[in-house]
Amino acid sequence: MGLFERDTEVYKDRDALREDYQPEKLVGRDEEIQMYQAALQPVINSEQPNNIFLYGKTGVGKTAATKYLLSHLEDDAEQYDDIDLNLIFLNCDGLTSSYQIATRLVNELRDEANQISTTGYPRATVYEMLWSDLDNLGGTVIIVLDEVDHVKDDSILYQLPRARANENLTEAKIGIIGISNDFSFRDDLSPKVKSSLCEQEIHFPAYDASNLKQILEQRATVAFHEGVLSDGVIPLCAAYGAKDAGDARQSIDLLMKAGDLAREEDTSTVTEDQVERGRRALERGRIEEGISGLTQHGHLVLYALLTLDLENETPVRSRDVRPRYTRFTRLAQRDPLVPRRMRDHLSELAMLGIVSVTERNEGRRGGTYREYAIDMDLSLIISALDDIITEVGVHDSLSSYLDTANEPQITGTLADY
Numbered sequence: 535m536g537l538f539e540r541d542t543e544v545y546k547d548r549d550a551l552r553e554d555y556q557p558e559k560l561v562g563r564d565e566e567i568q569m570y571q572a573a574l575q576p577v578i579n580s581e582q583p584n585n586i587f588l589y590g591k592t593g594v595g596k597t598a599a600t601k602y603l604l605s606h607l608e609d610d611a612e613q614y615d616d617i618d619l620n621l622i623f624l625n626c627d628g629l630t631s632s633y634q635i636a637t638r639l640v641n642e643l644r645d646e647a648n649q650i651s652t653t654g655y656p657r658a659t660v661y662e663m664l665w666s667d668l669d670n671l672g673g674t675v676i677i678v679l680d681e682v683d684h685v686k687d688d689s690i691l692y693q694l695p696r697a698r699a700n701e702n703l704t705e706a707k708i709g710i711i712g713i714s715n716d717f718s719f720r721d722d723l724s725p726k727v728k729s730s731l732c733e734q735e736i737h738f739p740a741y742d743a744s745n746l747k748q749i750l751e752q753r754a755t756v757a758f759h760e761g762v763l764s765d766g767v768i769p770l771c772a773a774y775g776a777k778d779a780g781d782a783r784q785s786i787d788l789l790m791k792a793g794d795l796a797r798e799e800d801t802s803t804v805t806e807d808q809v810e811r812g813r814r815a816l817e818r819g820r821i822e823e824g825i826s827g828l829t830q831h832g833h834l835v836l837y838a839l840l841t842l843d844l845e846n847e848t849p850v851r852s853r854d855v856r857p858r859y860t861r862f863t864r865l866a867q868r869d870p871l872v873p874r875r876m877r878d879h880l881s882e883l884a885m886l887g888i889v890s891v892t893e894r895n896e897g898r899r900g901g902t903y904r905e906y907a908i909d910m911d912l913s914l915i916i917s918a919l920d921d922i923i924t925e926v927g928v929h930d931s932l933s934s935y936l937d938t939a940n941e942p943q944i945t946g947t948l949a950d951y
């Protein structure tokens with residue numbers, strides 16, 4: 535027998551749980567899809583398309599709805615001889631300037647032999663190339679700018695939607711679809727950009743548990759063999775998804791993790807216990823990723839707060855974290871940051887969901903202050919801080935915690951993950 539043997543006990547089609555899978559229908563998004571479809575209707579009428587702006591938190595179906603509707607639009611447009619529809623899909627992650635967006639668009643519109651360099655041209659020249667390439671293509675051009683909030687200067691976001699009004703384009707009719715999960719981006723747009731880019735705004739709200747349940751049921755039918763999922767599995771994945779952020783991606787990932795555990799453990803059904811353990815494993819991955827992305831001072835601040843937490847000193851003010859942070863910094867042979875910068879690290883940890891923040895009032899004389907506490911499984915944080923703990927040394931509070939954690943019932947938990 536070979537080392538690998540095909541196993542199809544649990545999954546019928548595991549790929550249906552992957553990020554790149556495009557579901558045939560989107561469930562629980564009727565209202566948004568209806569608005570979105572109406573906003574795209576001018577394309578089929580061979581009119582100038584609307585500029586559309588979609589916003590909502592991560593994993594709420596903005597990209598999936600866009601791909602779904604544009605693929606229908608493309609198919610349906612084929613029936614009409616007077617529509618020549620071209621779609622350009624650009625993810626702006628990694629493209630931070632208007633210049634980069636413009637050169638990328640020019641290259642999307644050109645064949646291999648005529649690509650331009652991504653540096654070295656004056657911006658106006660690249661815009662000229664863009665207008666002329668768009669006009670050469672002609673017809674209706676829909677440009678999707680996904681994660682548009684990565685673009686830090688708004689020149690292109692003003693120029694593109696207004697290109698025809700400004701007489702830069704005479705042939706092509708273009709429509710921009712901007713997609714963002716950053717609410718402040720939309721609020722911070724200058725009024726002139728907002729009025730052209732956000733002609734039609736569509737908000738995608740977070741999913742609730744019943745939406746997520748529908749989404750997971752639809753996906754599970756494609757991905758798993760019938761009867762493999764225990765009754766509580768989908769409701770549990772949906773409940774966790776709704777509690778976390780109403781994010782469909784997270785719920786689908788959790789269902790896949792539970793399925794993978796069933797496969798690894800060679801069980802014929804996926805159980806709620808596998809969902810629970812899968813959740814911990816995913817959370818661990820997220821925390822490790824979050825912590826490993828921090829600077830060394832971020833690690834030192836977290837280590838200081840962790841030890842205060844182990845001594846039951848939390849919630850604690852930043853000025854009371856400082857002495858320990860300073861000591862740890864010296865032990866790591868660094869200079870401590872000024873108090874404000876140290877506080878910025880605490881805020882960053884709060885943004886990552888590792889630390890909780892409580893605003894407090896100073897009493898009658900006014901003034902508010904913040905208190906911080908660890909808001910995560912300690913064993914996960916300890917393992918993610920491994921390097922800095924080795925460098926600074928094991929604090930007393932941590933060594934007693936580790937001793938206690940070695941008791942059988944906790945060892946079991948640690949060993950599982």
Ligand SMILES: Nc1ncnc2c1ncn2[C@@H]1O[C@H](COP(=O)(O)OP(=O)(O)OP(=O)(O)O)[C@@H](O)[C@H]1O
Pocket residue numbers: 552553554555556557559560561562563590591592593594595596597598599714715749782783786
């Ligand atoms: N209504 C839905 N029905 C079926 N699947 C959905 C639905 N909404 C989202 N999904 C699935 O959830 C995952 C995340 O959705 P999507 O990528 O569209 O989110 P998004 O809002 O664009 O998030 P981000 O802002 O992070 O890009 C995808 O796998 C998508 O297929």
